[in-house]
Amino acid sequence: MRNRFDRQLSELNNELIEMGSLIEKAIEMGISALVRQDVEKAKQAIAFDEEIDAQEKAIEALCMKLLLQQQPVAGDLRLISAALKMITDMERIGDHAADISEMTILMSGAAYENSEVNIEIVESMAKATTDMVIKSVDAFVSKDLELARRVIGQDDIVDELFAEFKKQLIQKISENIKNGEQATDMLLVAKYFERIGDHATNIAEWVIYSITGEHGD
DSSP: OHHHHHHHHHHHHHHHHHHHHHHHHHHHHHHHHHHHTOHHHHHHHHHHHHHHHHHHHHHHHHHHHIIIIIOOOHHHHHHHHHHHHHHHHHHHHHHHHHHHHHHHHHTTTOOGGGSSSOTHHHHHHHHHHHHHHHHHHHHHHHTOHHHHHHHHHHHHHHHHHHHHHHHHHHHHHHHOGGGHHHHHHHHHHHHHHHHHHHHHHHHHHHHHHHHHSSSOO
């Protein structure tokens, strides 16, 4: 019976890794579409959200099977409960990645590569949040407490990037009010990435719970 349970736990890990991979692709495609103002790529990125939603349902079904059929106790129960919480945050990350691509479509036609807005900061936010998502899932699979804590620490970097970007946008608006609409759109995109960082932090906190029984630090 335990061997079967361990196989199902291994399957759970693999499914979480796959969901993390889908999120990574969605974010990467979303930021690429934004930088290039590529509407078709933005639409492809949005399509990933449906796959992420389907993956969430598959993992949820597997967790329920483990709970009902195996009746886990103590650490195993904690692990499955944490996985159920994690996929909720992962699904929200997928939603925000789609939101970013939808903003790209709405902003299509604006030449951001020649604009006054420093989009490189948003690219840095995309890279940092993607790294947080992947590392948080890795921490769960490998039961790596220190890695989960490092992910939580990375959220400060994302927050700092967001604050810097917001500061620059305010400056651009003060220099020329015509920058206002573009700045507002880009601030919303940056806010989505900031929220992705928050959700990745939540995932890491659930990893800590799955290992220690304590939610966060």
